[in-house]
Amino acid sequence: MKTALLVIDIQKDYFPGGKFPLVNPLEAAKKAYMLLQCFREHGGHHIHIQHISLKPDAAFFIKGDVGSDIHDSVAHFVGEPIVYKHYPNAFRETNLLEILKEWGIERVVITGMMTHLCVDATARAAADLGFKVIIAEDACATRDLRYGDTVIPAEYVHKAFLAALKAYGQVVPSEEALALLAGEMEK
16 A cells, blocks of 8 residues: 655744744654654655744744744755645645645555644544545644643643544554554565
8 A cells, every 4th residue: 555654744843942842742753753764765755744824923833934944853855745734734725635646645644743733634634535544643742732721731632632533544653653564665
């Protein structure tokens, strides 16, 4: 089955010192890098997805600002495909679907930031578009959320969204995702 890796929004603003830091983004980025390197080494299809805000009053991911750049931990290399998005769903108003169809992709492996928003929206859309979906649970990160006076810790946000995403695909650790792909990557 032809597979592509999606590296969603692993951008500098989500890391310590950025304008919108998440909880444990570096740990997630390291796992995403492990998958990215495997796809690179084996000639697998992979796409960086970069969010650029269109809002004039945006607090982060501002076009041209260093915080919107892809983080060095998963650096984008010249010649690698990149999709620029403006909404949580990486398929919305982008050429992502066109690229995946051109490559004959049937399955996507999803990594990135934020589990509860962009990862979730993209995984659901991918499944709705007919792709098999694998979410690398430890290659994603999120943040604490607030609902009224209640703070929901990032760990619970992450796990709740991953639990729900099991209805749309496989949710597995990065190493297990690599094991699932091992035979295909060696072809």
